[in-house]
Amino acid sequence: xxxxxxDVKKITETVKRLCVEANTAANKDLKDKLSESLKNEKxxxxxxxxNQLLKNLYIAETEKVPICQDTxxxxxxxxxxxxxxxxxxxxxxxxxEGVREGYTEGYLRKSIIKDPITRPVNTGDNTPAIIHxxxxxxxxxxxxxxxxxxxxxxxxxxxxxxxxxxxxxxxxFIIETVDMGGENxxxxxxxxxxxxxxxxYAAFLAKKxxxxxxxxxxxxxxxxxxxxxxxxxxxxxxxxPGGLGGTVTALDLFIEVFPRHIASFPVAVNIQCNAARVxxxxx
Amino acid sequence: MSIKIETPLTDTTVKKLKTGxxxxxSGTIYTARDMAHERLVSMIKNNRxxxxxxxxxxxxxxGPSPARPGHVxxxxxxxxxYRMDSFVPLLLIRGLKGMIGKGPRSEKVIEGLKANCAVYxxxxxxxxxxxxxxxxxxxxxxxxxxxxxALRRLTVKDMPLIVINDCYGNDxxxxxxxxxxxxxx
Numbered sequence: 312x313x314x315x316x317x318d319v320k321k322i323t324e325t326v327k328r329l330c331v332e333a334n335t336a337a338n339k340d341l342k343d344k345l346s347e348s349l350k351n352e353k354x355x356x357x358x359x360x361x362n363q364l365l366k367n368l369y370i371a372e373t374e375k376v377p378i379c380q381d382t383x384x385x386x387x388x389x390x391x392x393x394x395x396x397x398x399x400x401x402x403x404x405x406x407x408e409g410v411r412e413g414y415t416e417g418y419l420r421k422s423i424i425k426d427p428i429t430r431p432v433n434t435g436d437n438t439p440a441i442i443h444x445x446x447x448x449x450x451x452x453x454x455x456x457x458x459x460x461x462x463x464x465x466x467x468x469x470x471x472x473x474x475x476x477x478x479x480x481x482x483x484f485i486i487e488t489v490d491m492g493g494e495n496x497x498x499x500x501x502x503x504x505x506x507x508x509x510x511x512y513a514a515f516l517a518k519k520x521x522x523x524x525x526x527x528x529x530x531x532x533x534x535x536x537x538x539x540x541x542x543x544x545x546x547x548x549x550x551x552p553g554g555l556g557g558t559v560t561a562l563d564l565f566i567e568v569f570p571r572h573i574a575s576f577p578v579a580v581n582i583q584c585n586a587a588r589v590x591x592x593x594x
Numbered sequence: 595m596s597i598k599i600e601t602p603l604t605d606t607t608v609k610k611l612k613t614g615x616x617x618x619x620s621g622t623i624y625t626a627r628d629m630a631h632e633r634l635v636s637m638i639k640n641n642r643x644x645x646x647x648x649x650x651x652x653x654x655x656x657g658p659s660p661a662r663p664g665h666v667x668x669x670x671x672x673x674x675x676y677r678m679d680s681f682v683p684l685l686l687i688r689g690l691k692g693m694i695g696k697g698p699r700s701e702k703v704i705e706g707l708k709a710n711c712a713v714y715x716x717x718x719x720x721x722x723x724x725x726x727x728x729x730x731x732x733x734x735x736x737x738x739x740x741x742x743x744a745l746r747r748l749t750v751k752d753m754p755l756i757v758i759n760d761c762y763g764n765d766x767x768x769x770x771x772x773x774x775x776x777x778x779x
Contacts, residue, residue, distance in 0.1 A: 354774055356614070356756065356766075360718050363754070367724040377669040380659045380722040380742075418668055420659040420742050431629065433741050462674045462696075462719065486779065494767050495674045495697035497719035549775030553718055554697060555756070556770020585720040 314396040315450040317594055319405035322397075322454065325592050326409025326440075329456035330385060331417035333590040334377045337368045340525040341562075341587055348499060348552075348559040357557030361499075364552070364585055379497075379586040382419040383458030385410045385440040386518065392449035403442055411436040422461065443515065455522060455591040463500065463584035466492030469514055472576040481506055481578050482541055488580040489545050489561065494554025497584035500561045501525070502545065505579040508569035513577035520565035521583040529566055538564045552585075562587075598752070602650025603691035605711045611757050613764035617715060618752040623652040623694070625746040627673055630737055631681040634745075638684055645736035645745055649689035652715075656694075657742035658732070659722075667732040667748070671722030672696040675714070679703050686710040698767045699759055708763050715755040716766070728753040 342365070349361045371378040387406050391397075399405075414421060414437035421437045447453075468488045472480045485504050493500060505516025528535035542564040551557020562585075571577070599607055601621030611617070624646055626634065637644055655675055659668030675695030679702065682693070686706040693712075696719040707714060717725055731749035738744050758766045 354770065356770065357774075359616075360721075363718045363721040363724055367718075367721040370723040370727070371669070374723065376662065376665075376723050376726070377659045378723060379720055380657060380669040380671050381673070382659060418660045418662050420657065420668070422657075422742070435741075465674070483779075486777075490779065494771075495676060497696065544777055547775065547777035549771040549773065549777075551770065551774055553716065554767050554771070555716070556766075556772070556774045558774055586722075 314394055316396050316398050317452060318399045319397055319402060320399055321594055322402065322405040322452070323409040323412070325454050325594060326387065326406050326456065327413040329454060329590045329592055330410060330413025330419065330458070333456050333458050333588040334382045334417065334419055335375050336372045337378060338524070338589065342368055344525045344562045348562065352552065352557050352559045354551050354555065354557035356555040357552040357559060360552035360555060361559070377419060378588065379460060380420055381422060381460040381462065382414065383460045383588070384423065385437060386457040386459050387440045387442050388455040388457070388519070388522065389442065389444045390447045390453040391444060392451045393446055394450035395452055406440050406442055407438045410438050410440045452594040453591060454594070455589065457522060457589045460584055460586065463496040463582045466496040466582045467517070467580055469510065469577065469579040471510065472578055474574070474576050476576060480576070482537070484578050485541060485564070485580050486544055486548070488582070489550070490548050492582065493548065493550040493560060496582045497586065498550055498554055498561070499552050499559045499585050501583035501587050502561050502564045503581040503583060504564065504566045506566060506568045506577070507571040508577060509575070510577055512569060513579040514581070516567040516569060517579035517581035520567045521581055521587070522589055523565045525563045534566050534568060538566055601652050603652060603713070604650060608691060608711050608713050608761050611713050611760050613757050613760045613766045613769065615757040617755040617757060619652070619715070619755055620751050620753070621749070623654045623748050623750055625654045625656045625658065625748060627655050627657050627743055628677055629740050629743040630745045631678050633737060635681045635684055638688060646747065648685065650691050651689070652692035652694065653685070653690060654694040654748065661732070667726055667729050669722035670726045670729060672717040672719055675699060682706055686712055694755060698765070704759055704763060704765065707759055707761050711761045713757060713761060714759040716758040717755055725753065
């Protein structure tokens with residue numbers, strides 16, 4: 312079979328475009344869910360916050376300015392078809408060039424510090440990106456850009472539970488994580504949970520979970536049921552929009568799972584803010 | 595009904611503000627976040643003059659995105675406040691009267707607000723493009739090399755805020771969440 316050739320310049324162009332689009336134009340599922348929440352929210356202060364958020368999304372999209380000043384760490388998911396041959400240079404260089412151009416030319420904030428410990432100097436172009444690459448069947452390349460803000464990321468947690476902790480252990484850890492940091496993370500939130508795998512893989516699954524569209528359930532009916540039930544409990548925490556008290560604390564809960572070691576039971580919770588920005592494109 | 599107030603803040607103004615009040619703030623405010631706070635506190639400890647008059651001032655925890663041509667500023671919403679908590683007591687003693695951010699504050703900050711007659715306002719996290727509309731002027735006045743973290747002087751007109759912690763020890767986060775909480779953990 313003949314390989315489909317793709318120049319990495321295409322990757323750069325696409326990443327650049329996605330950086331700007333993701334940061335300025337919210338997806339329909341988010342807008343719809345915020346509008347629906349406005350009808351369900353019982354707290355007047357909570358409704359005022361939701362109104363501001365909807366107005367904000369409108370301004371950002373029409374004026375092409377960032378939804379949030381924190382335009383995030385550029386997290387890039389690449390699904391590369393096995394029948395694709397990438398030409399013209401390094402894949403990671405191409406992605407980073409896209410981030411550099413997107414953040415610079417798109418007037419997006421540069422939030423990345425070069426040396427995390429000793430020299431707090433900004434890299435100046437929001438690189439490097441965090442890149443997750445997966446080889447998939449076919450001859451396409453799917454690029455997904457998730458600009459991830461620091462405030463919500465900071466409220467994320469991981470726990471290596473005991474196998475005996477069971478389903479209740481997962482539920483309690485997820486709800487406790489939202490309860491501990493929810494007000495700081497710009498609610499209403501989207502909650503991503505990763506269960507199983509190793510320490511690192513559970514965190515990856517939690518991050519991958521927040522790429523889902525609001526309302527999309529896990530294909531496993533038992534897990535889908537947990538998502539619905541636990542979301543309802545999260546919304547009874549009372550945190551509400553802006554953390555000012557209310558009945559809409561989270562817009563959705565997504566759970567992703569993977570087989571685990573007989574001794575290990577990792578659970579990771581990745582918190583996403585109300586400015587839930589994610590855009591994809593297929594080459 | 596929103597209450598219109600202006601900077602610099604005085605004891606009289608601060609005493610009138612109660613947790614939950616909706617505010618429209620006008621006047622001069624200063625942006626500072628993690629790095630700028632470290633520097634400001636270090637300047638105070640080394641007896642150096644601060645780059646702005648802190649008496650009656652309001653600090654906004656925000657690192658704006660770059661301004662597009664023809665715009666005063668980019669998007670400029672609040673960042674999470676707890677990261678600045680440890681710097682606040684000293685700034686309050688030096689005359690800081692107000693802070694704008696998002697999320698709850700430590701007990702020490704709340705005590706400091708009571709002791710120094712100061713207030714903590716919340717701005718809506720995630721509403722950065724909307725909030726920017728209330729900013730009419732912006733200028734970097736110190737720490738330019740910090741980029742988005744530089745100290746900026748902003749002029750704001752009717753900036754939409756809510757009183758989270760007043761000078762009487764009340765806390766909107768605690769009270770609001772208690773009211774709507776129906777889950778027992």
